[in-house]
Amino acid sequence: MTKQNTTIFDTKATALAADEQFRPGEQDGYDGEQYDREDRAALRRVAGLSTELEDITEVEYRQLRLERVVLAAVWTDGSQEEADNSMRELAALAETAGSTVLAGVVQRRTHPDASTYLGKGKAQELRDIVIAEGADTVIADTELTPSQRRALEDVVKVKVIDRTALILDIFAQHAKSKEGKAQVELAQMQYLLPRLxxxxxxxxxxxxxxxxxxxxxxxxxxxxxxxxxxxxxxxxRMAKLRREIKDMKTGRDTRRLARKANAVPSVAIAGYTNAGKSSLLNRLTDAGVLVQNQLFATLDPTVRRAETEDGRVYTLADTVGFVRQLPTQLVEAFRSTLEEVGDADLLLHVVDGSHPDPEGQISAVRAVLADVDAADVKEIIVVNKADAADPEVLDRLRRHEKHSVIVSARTGEGLDELRALIAEELPRPTIDVDVLLPYDRGDLVSRLHDEADVISSEHTQDGTHVKARVHPDLASELAAYAA
Incomplete structure (x- = not known):
């Protein structure tokens, strides 16, 4: 059965700016010092200056340039609401990349056309829409095969790109660190190679x-x-980038091992893109990282120090956001970065409570976490943007996700409950020791106060008598001083 229906909806209203309460610069709450905002906004695209050739056959060798776009999708299963949510997300991705979304087309089919993705008749209708809207690019809401892309370009007579190329372009714009740039370039080349x-x-x-x-x-x-x-x-070039990423991974592994050697617990913040992970990090640690109402604003992991109410030190790591149909090239290229999540003691899985489909976001994130061997990390679902969410949705999420907390990084609601939950879930020392430490081993006394749960401490004639609960590594060092 290949019954086809076409639904066209106007997306002239900005998809990202529709969420008024989260517009940068217009918030009543606090998002931390925005150290990177001026750098991010210092360079703007100027439309109409291109001198590129109009020969469509050269698209693989031209720089990706998004200006006036029409979106196209094939709806094969699920509800119409799910299809519309996917298109809204694609519109937000396109706007994040710097384009203006003019219109969107959704076609109902049992499966995409093997030749032109939409089918020849609907592809011609898409061509008419492109002409009427004055668009110069069509974006497909999936990854197209090279032959599908060429065939669709032959019909619509403008550049056609797919969802994967769009996400790669956003990553290329936002990568800031040396490692982030290398990871994005590797993913782009993995995408380009079979399409040459x-x-x-x-x-x-x-x-x-x-x-x-x-x-x-x-x-x-x-x-x-x-x-x-x-x-x-x-x-x-790909082989060289892999070597560079491997070398940079070694440095991060060294820092991670140093934290583990000092028995510093680690907490990773993960979740869907634009769910408010960086805002939450700023609230919990005053990290000052970039917060922007934009998809994939954060690419480079940020690790900050934090403390529980009872003085225990732990680290908080902000990671790259996930999205539905996250390109496999990106998951592979960012695997070394995502290992921060797999090695964490606790995972804060941030969910946008105001999103139309928060359960879909949770499923998409968990699928990526499974790909990077992080599915077994202890997880707290942090439902963010509570001030903008429907109370019924929040109640539903709280019922479905037993280990969850409702917060608003913008207003501060629920953050005290979150801090208490983090303190409760962080690993605690498990080995009881009773030691008499000489006065010349003040370093061990200091470590006990920093890393252990000290039950009692008494200064005696022969040294410091301490009863404490410690981690295995410290217990082995203290064995020689047993009282």
Whole structure:
């Protein structure tokens, strides 16, 4: 059955700005010092200055440029509300990348057309919409095969990109650290490699040896085509990026091991993009990281120090946000960064309580966490944006997710309850020790007060008599001083 219906909805109202209470600069609450905002806003795109060729066959070799776009999606299963939510998310992604969304088209089909994604008739209708709206780009709400993209471009006569290319473009814009830039470049090349294609002279063999000087001996042979040369160079660059990322991972692993050696518990903040993870980090630690009503505003992990009410030190790590259909290339490229989540003692899974489908967000995040071997980390569901959410939705989430807390990073609601829950869930020392420490081992006394639960401490003639509950590593060092 291939019955087809087309639904067109106007998206001229900004998808991100529709959430009025979370507009940057217009909040009544506190989001921390915005150290990166000026840098992020210092460079703006200027439309209409492009001198690129209009030959559609060159799209793979042009810089991704999003200006006036029309969205297209095939709705194969689920409810219409789910399909509309997916399109709204695609519109928000497009706006984050710097484009203006003019219209959206959703087609009901049992499966996407193998040739043109939408089907030839509907693709022609899409072409009419592109002309009427004056669009220069079509964005598909899934990852297209290279042949689907070329065939759809041949019909609509403008550039066609897919959801994966769009997300990669956003990551490329927002990557700031050396590691983040390397991870994004690796993901882009993994995406580009199977999509390279040649035409004209790029399919001819390259001459070698001394043929350029008129001497043919030693130069006769098949040589490389330009597309083969491009593939080889991309593979070489990918190998180099993997080595660089591996080296940078070593440094982060060293810092993580140092924290573990000092028995500092770690808490990771993860969740759907734009759920308010960075706002929560700022509230809990005064980290001063960028907070912006924008998808994938945070790419580089931030680790900050925090303390429980009873003085126990722990670390909080902010991570990259997730999204439905997160490209596999990005999951693979950011695997080393996402290991911060897998190695954490506790996971704060932040959910946007004001989103139309928070349960869908939770499922999408848990699917990615399973991919990076972080599904077994102890989890607290933190339902954020409570001040903007429907109370019935909050009640439903609290019933479904037993280990959850309702907060608002903007107003501060529920943060005391969250801090208490973190303190309760953090791992505590488990080994009882009774030691007499000489006065020249003040370092061990200091460590006991920093890392252990001290039950009693008394200064005697022979040293400091301490009863405490400690971690295994510290217990082994204290064994020689048992009282």
């Amino acid at each position: 294609r040649g035409w004209g002279e790029s399919m001819s063999r390259q001459a070698g040896g001394q043929v350029g000087a008129g001497q043919g001996m030693g130069s006769r042979g098949p040589g490389e085509t330009k597309i083969e040369l491009d593939r080889r160079r991309i593979n070489q």
